[in-house]
Amino acid sequence: MADQLSFEKPIFELRNKISELKTFTAEKGIDLSGEIEKLESRLEQLEKDIYGNLNPWERVQIARHSKRPTTLDYIERLFTDFLEFHGDRLYGDDKAIVGGIGRFQGQAVTIIGHQRGKDTKENIKRNFGMPHPEGYRKALRLMKQAEKFKRPIICFIDTKGADPGIESEERGQSEAIARNLIEMAGLHVPIVCVVIGEGGSGGALALGVGDRIYMLENSTYSVISPEGAAALLWKDASLAKRAAETMKITAPDLLELGLIDGMIPEIRGGAHRDVDQQANEIRVYLEKSLKELGNISELDLVQKRYEKFKNIGEINHVSGPIAVK
Amino acid sequence: MLRDIFSKKKKYATIPSEQAKQEVPEGLMTKCPNCKTIMYIKELRKNKMVCEGCGYHHRLSAYERIDLTLDEGSFQEFDVDMIAKDPLQFPDYLEKSAQDREKTKLNEAVVTGEGTIQGVPTVIGVMDARFRMGSMGSVVGEKITRAIEKAIEGDKSFIMFAASGGARMQEGVFSLLQMAKTSAALNQLNERGLLFISVLTHPTTGGVSASFASLGDINIAEPGALIGFAGRRIIEQTIRQKLPDDFQTAEFLLEHGQLDQVVSRHQLRETLGTILELHHPVKGGEV
Numbered sequence: 001m002a003d004q005l006s007f008e009k010p011i012f013e014l015r016n017k018i019s020e021l022k023t024f025t026a027e028k029g030i031d032l033s034g035e036i037e038k039l040e041s042r043l044e045q046l047e048k049d050i051y052g053n054l055n056p057w058e059r060v061q062i063a064r065h066s067k068r069p070t071t072l073d074y075i076e077r078l079f080t081d082f083l084e085f086h087g088d089r090l091y092g093d094d095k096a097i098v099g100g101i102g103r104f105q106g107q108a109v110t111i112i113g114h115q116r117g118k119d120t121k122e123n124i125k126r127n128f129g130m131p132h133p134e135g136y137r138k139a140l141r142l143m144k145q146a147e148k149f150k151r152p153i154i155c156f157i158d159t160k161g162a163d164p165g166i167e168s169e170e171r172g173q174s175e176a177i178a179r180n181l182i183e184m185a186g187l188h189v190p191i192v193c194v195v196i197g198e199g200g201s202g203g204a205l206a207l208g209v210g211d212r213i214y215m216l217e218n219s220t221y222s223v224i225s226p227e228g229a230a231a232l233l234w235k236d237a238s239l240a241k242r243a244a245e246t247m248k249i250t251a252p253d254l255l256e257l258g259l260i261d262g263m264i265p266e267i268r269g270g271a272h273r274d275v276d277q278q279a280n281e282i283r284v285y286l287e288k289s290l291k292e293l294g295n296i297s298e299l300d301l302v303q304k305r306y307e308k309f310k311n312i313g314e315i316n317h318v319s320g321p322i323a324v325k
Numbered sequence: 326m327l328r329d330i331f332s333k334k335k336k337y338a339t340i341p342s343e344q345a346k347q348e349v350p351e352g353l354m355t356k357c358p359n360c361k362t363i364m365y366i367k368e369l370r371k372n373k374m375v376c377e378g379c380g381y382h383h384r385l386s387a388y389e390r391i392d393l394t395l396d397e398g399s400f401q402e403f404d405v406d407m408i409a410k411d412p413l414q415f416p417d418y419l420e421k422s423a424q425d426r427e428k429t430k431l432n433e434a435v436v437t438g439e440g441t442i443q444g445v446p447t448v449i450g451v452m453d454a455r456f457r458m459g460s461m462g463s464v465v466g467e468k469i470t471r472a473i474e475k476a477i478e479g480d481k482s483f484i485m486f487a488a489s490g491g492a493r494m495q496e497g498v499f500s501l502l503q504m505a506k507t508s509a510a511l512n513q514l515n516e517r518g519l520l521f522i523s524v525l526t527h528p529t530t531g532g533v534s535a536s537f538a539s540l541g542d543i544n545i546a547e548p549g550a551l552i553g554f555a556g557r558r559i560i561e562q563t564i565r566q567k568l569p570d571d572f573q574t575a576e577f578l579l580e581h582g583q584l585d586q587v588v589s590r591h592q593l594r595e596t597l598g599t600i601l602e603l604h605h606p607v608k609g610g611e612v
């Protein structure tokens with residue numbers, strides 16, 4: 001089964017066995033309920049053991065799960081009256097980023113997010129969720145619009161990274177990302193960011209300069225993909241598993257390092273197991289953060305956001321004589 | 326003269342590098358990576374490390390750049406003592422940083438401070454690609470952010486010479502977020518109406534290109550500098566074809582509307598001076 005991750009094999013096997021026994025019971029009329037009950041409690045324990053002790057590489061696999069809910073899945077569940085808006089007014093409409101307006105618990109908000117596809121056809125249309133410059137410029141246009149109408153902004157982050165292609169370079173991928181960073185830093189409305197899948201490098205950060213940055217428990221945020229890191233560091237992309245551990249890219253790791261504001265608990269086994277329930281978990285964080293941020297004045301908001309990012313960094317000082325020119 | 330011999334008779338110019346190393350006394354002569362001419366370093370230095378044969382702009386160390394850019398004796402350095410910490414306990418990171426400190430005599434990949442250009446005061450930051458490829462980790466981000474804050478305090482312009490392979494992998498998301506941090510500091514500078522000139526030198530790529538280096542009020546690059554978001558190899562793998570030679574050069578970026586000017590190192594100091602004066606009519610007026 002394509003949806004089944006390798007470390008989940010024992011769980012799926014046991015689950016199959018239980019369903020076989022149930023079928024058998026129904027077909028043959030033999031009562032196996034005692035046996036089934038025993039297996040079900042074993043399954044419960046097995047799920048707890050496996051899903052409760054996920055290593056970084058297993059989380060990466062869940063973050064990349066083909067069935068993992070996307071920005072549009074959450075938009076559908078968290079907002080009412082959502083209207084998608086298109087285009088950067090400069091070049092085109094990038095389908096790797098979706099954005100628009102809607103209501104969150106009655107309040108008008110602007111919503112922007114990376115958008116992957118769930119099958120090959122949609123992935124090609126959406127460039128696998130990897131935006132071109134026009135995607136970032138569309139996002140910025142919608143953010144400026146939000147600022148004009150004093151709407152909070154909610155960003156969903158879910159990309160392997162910005163598109164690395166000739167056209168992206170020609171149209172200024174670097175500038176598009178950089179522009180979002182500086183402009184987001186100065187927006188006079190609350191910005192809440194939620195990493196829902198993969199947060200890949202500058203392409204993710206371009207929607208990530210927020211007042212609050214949350215991550216779903218099995219999402220990742222990284223400066224380079226584990227495969228890329230392994231190739232660069234050890235000249236071997238197959239060491240991605242090791243890189244995933246070394247690079248500290250999971251939500252629990254980043255929470256511990258103080259780099260994110262919160263980790264949103266995930267449905268056991270991954271968000272794809274119950275999208276409605278996962279959306280409810282996200283709703284709690286949006287509600288709380290929008291309420292807190294709504295009480296801060298526009299200028300304080302920008303100043304606090306600056307200080308938040310300014311404080312990020314770990315530095316040592318040389319002791320003794322200083323090496324000068 | 327040596328250069329003439331070698332450049333005219335191409336056969337002799339392509340000495341295998343190992344052999345060349347033996348024959349070219351260390352620290353006395355060097356070979357131009359572009360036209361392969363062998364020349365005296367002393368002569369090259371006199372020409373601001375620009376190859377007389379082909380115009381290739383050799384890399385400068387941070388202090389060489391400062392010497393070429395600021396008025397003599399005007400430089401005052403900030404935050405000299407900051408060195409890398411190792412927030413992820415990344416294998417070999419501290420050792421490699423220490424090696425680079427030894428090799429470059431720099432504490433980190435950027436030198437920041439203040440000085441004057443043609444008499445006009447400015448805050449300046451200069452990256453040095455020899456130190457961890459000029460990558461931006463916490464120290465680089467912090468030093469640049471503090472330099473920008475100094476510019477704000479002193480009501481001065483800010484000039485940043487980028488030379489970087491991008492984010493510093495060994496600091497993971499700490500390094501990624503320095504992109505946001507430096508950009509947010511530039512937003513503060515913008516709010517005060519102060520000038521930021523970004524000078525993109527070889528190479529300016531990845532997370533540095535995708536943050537402060539692209540955010541100048543005026544973006545200038547040196548000729549031939551490699552500037553881009555994605556690595557050439559990654560793009561070639563993605564599109565499965567060879568890229569043209571001039572792809573991601575300063576000239577390519579100028580052509581595609583990403584730069585204000587490409588300026589030769591011989592004119593750079595004067596160009597920066599003129600821009601500063603135009604933005605500081607009162608302070609620069611007497612010069």
Ligand SMILES: [Zn+2]
Pocket residue numbers: 357358359360361362376377378379380381
């Ligand atoms: Zn040359």
